[in-house]
Amino acid sequence: MTPLLAIRQLTMDFGGLRALEALDLSIHPAQTVALIGPNGAGKTTLFNCITGIYRPTAGEARLQAADGRSTSLQGLKPNQVTALGICRTFQNIRLFGHMSALENVMIGRHCRTRAGIAGAILRNRRTRDEERQAADDSYRLLTKFGLARHANDPANSLPYGAQRRLEIARAMATEPRLLLLDEPAAGMNAQETQALDRIIVRLREEEGVAILLIEHDMRLVMSLAQRICVVDYGRKIAEGTPAEVRRNPAVIKAYLGEDESMEAHA
Amino acid sequence: MKAEFKKSLLAALWFMFLTFPITVVRVNTIERTVAWRWERLIWIGAATFILSFIWRRLLHRKQTGRREVSAGEVRPPSRWKQMAADPRLKGLALSAAALCFLVIPLLFSWNKTILVTNALIYVVIALGLNIVVGLAGQLVLGYVAFFAVGAYSYALLNYHFAVGFWAALPMGAALAAAFGLLLGFPVLRLRGDYLAIVTLGFGEIIRIVLENWNALSFGPSGIDNIPPPGFFGLALTLRQTHIAIYYLMVALTLLTILVVHRLQHSRIGRSWEALREDETAAQAMGIDTTGAKLSAFALGACWAGMAGVVFAAKQKFINPGNFTIWESILVLCIVVLGGMGSIAGVVLAALVLVILPEALRVFADYRWLLFGALLVLMMVFRPGGLVNARRRAYAFEPSAPEKSERP
Numbered sequence A: 001m002t003p004l005l006a007i008r009q010l011t012m013d014f015g016g017l018r019a020l021e022a023l024d025l026s027i028h029p030a031q032t033v034a035l036i037g038p039n040g041a042g043k044t045t046l047f048n049c050i051t052g053i054y055r056p057t058a059g060e061a062r063l064q065a066a067d068g069r070s071t072s073l074q075g076l077k078p079n080q081v082t083a084l085g086i087c088r089t090f091q092n093i094r095l096f097g098h099m100s101a102l103e104n105v106m107i108g109r110h111c112r113t114r115a116g117i118a119g120a121i122l123r124n125r126r127t128r129d130e131e132r133q134a135a136d137d138s139y140r141l142l143t144k145f146g147l148a149r150h151a152n153d154p155a156n157s158l159p160y161g162a163q164r165r166l167e168i169a170r171a172m173a174t175e176p177r178l179l180l181l182d183e184p185a186a187g188m189n190a191q192e193t194q195a196l197d198r199i200i201v202r203l204r205e206e207e208g209v210a211i212l213l214i215e216h217d218m219r220l221v222m223s224l225a226q227r228i229c230v231v232d233y234g235r236k237i238a239e240g241t242p243a244e245v246r247r248n249p250a251v252i253k254a255y256l257g258e259d260e261s262m263e264a265h266a
Numbered sequence B: 001m002k003a004e005f006k007k008s009l010l011a012a013l014w015f016m017f018l019t020f021p022i023t024v025v026r027v028n029t030i031e032r033t034v035a036w037r038w039e040r041l042i043w044i045g046a047a048t049f050i051l052s053f054i055w056r057r058l059l060h061r062k063q064t065g066r067r068e069v070s071a072g073e074v075r076p077p078s079r080w081k082q083m084a085a086d087p088r089l090k091g092l093a094l095s096a097a098a099l100c101f102l103v104i105p106l107l108f109s110w111n112k113t114i115l116v117t118n119a120l121i122y123v124v125i126a127l128g129l130n131i132v133v134g135l136a137g138q139l140v141l142g143y144v145a146f147f148a149v150g151a152y153s154y155a156l157l158n159y160h161f162a163v164g165f166w167a168a169l170p171m172g173a174a175l176a177a178a179f180g181l182l183l184g185f186p187v188l189r190l191r192g193d194y195l196a197i198v199t200l201g202f203g204e205i206i207r208i209v210l211e212n213w214n215a216l217s218f219g220p221s222g223i224d225n226i227p228p229p230g231f232f233g234l235a236l237t238l239r240q241t242h243i244a245i246y247y248l249m250v251a252l253t254l255l256t257i258l259v260v261h262r263l264q265h266s267r268i269g270r271s272w273e274a275l276r277e278d279e280t281a282a283q284a285m286g287i288d289t290t291g292a293k294l295s296a297f298a299l300g301a302c303w304a305g306m307a308g309v310v311f312a313a314k315q316k317f318i319n320p321g322n323f324t325i326w327e328s329i330l331v332l333c334i335v336v337l338g339g340m341g342s343i344a345g346v347v348l349a350a351l352v353l354v355i356l357p358e359a360l361r362v363f364a365d366y367r368w369l370l371f372g373a374l375l376v377l378m379m380v381f382r383p384g385g386l387v388n389a390r391r392r393a394y395a396f397e398p399s400a401p402e403k404s405e406r407p
């Protein structure tokens, strides 16, 4: 089976700093892959390279498009990458703070709707229908993420955990085939993390979306990921099933320090 | 209360000390005498004390008010909010306002009608700038340039090709929109302060070109004898023409409000607001930020262009002196004071800021000083502007089942 996303020899330099070095990674459709590594390992940088926020210094990422052909993501703008079916959340929440939760999700519908300036001014039948449809779809998504009662509240007034879920809902509104989650459980308590776990499982089962997950919470990673990729100083130091990675001495050394075992950390 | 009293007293004493040399002592070099005007010191002290005390009281009230709100679980919506939410009352208020504007020329003198026409021109310009600054969040300072483009396009098209007013109206709008794109392309990558500075330069460039390119624009002497709009071929007196232009402006204002309102609550308007909130996130969520910015520039500029055409027709004479940086600043003041992104606020602020200085002619010299003070007060006490832009609330059937409401 061809991978949905194939990253080949991706390298990213910031001046003298090599944040990513010749990284290879494949993600298959409907698969959940976790990306772990110590702080500053280059995980977020990888997301930024995939989504077109950064231009990689070398190497490229290819996406298997909806029609089955493989397209390079090289040189695409972030919005073009999103249109192709990759969407992300941000490590430091980046919602549209003064817009309502519903409008945040409706922004996600933007790239799947068409109405232009003329439609907006004339408010013809098609525009109204499309607008209503977008609002309904967005509301359904909010319901799915347990956010319906916040629909009309400004996004920045939501509780922290709700804001994290809203980010995922907004990303899902773009109908991605690959969802990139950057530390979705950061700052959540155990209960909220569990709820997040259930939501992600359901996304996978109902939407069949592939997920690349950056997360420091090992319990969440072990429960969700089918494969784990470990990076340190921009290099991939291990890849495999959770059980394999857990036993890998290089991982234990780099990621957890020499005297701790992964179980103890989790 | 006591602390505020003490602080105000200190401020007053300090201010008296600071202003002592310039207010109290007057040396008459001819008669070689020194006049001591002690009574001035008392006035200054008293005024400083009172102003400082009021200021501190208000600040105090604002802070305690906020604490109460955060302490109480849910705040019942204020009476104002309830009234504003009632669609019937809103409709009533809107029709009352519309009626007021319709009867103004019948009730007031010719001069006052012209003043209101002026104010309406600023309403239209400010609503245009509101798209760029209030909705899309692009701080554009040289906005008056588009007004100038509109005014000069009518004046020149009429002079060279005898283009009539009604044809010039859309042409002026289109030309201004084209200039909006022209400005938009080079500044696509700029944000915040840099954008403000570059657009400020753009506004000045347009004015300086108009002042110096004599062959095109007739330089500082401007263009005279711009014909007023024709209304169904009627022969109108000067007075009637002005009243007709007034009604034309009322219609144009209504059109602007309608179109801007529809744009704001559309897919395009949402993308502008996302751009304002977080450009990176907006692009990552699939919004073509280039297109969104350019459309905001073009659609914002076209209203200034249209207002410019009417302005030229009303004034009969335009020169580059009509389009200085101060006009840009006034329009920006209107948008900020009214509340970024709020149509009602912008309309209100435009009327207030244009009509009030005329009504209070005595203060004409202090106009900018008062604007400055007003803006500072606004920033402290009502940072959202006169009218806070309210978010549209969407209604859904409650039957939609809410799974996992509590995580």
Ligand SMILES: Nc1ncnc2c1ncn2[C@@H]1O[C@H](COP(=O)(O)OP(=O)(O)OP(=O)(O)O)[C@@H](O)[C@H]1O
Pocket: A014, A017, A019, A037, A038, A039, A040, A041, A042, A043, A044, A045, A046, A091
């Ligand atoms: N725009 C940038 N300019 C310069 N250096 C950068 C930039 N972005 C990231 N870096 C550097 O690249 C390295 C990797 O950063 P990155 O944010 O990808 O780490 P991370 O794995 O996401 O860490 P964390 O777990 O803390 O989020 C860091 O040393 C960081 O300082």
Ligand SMILES: [Mg+2]
Pocket: A043, A044, A045, A091
């Ligand atoms: Mg990171």
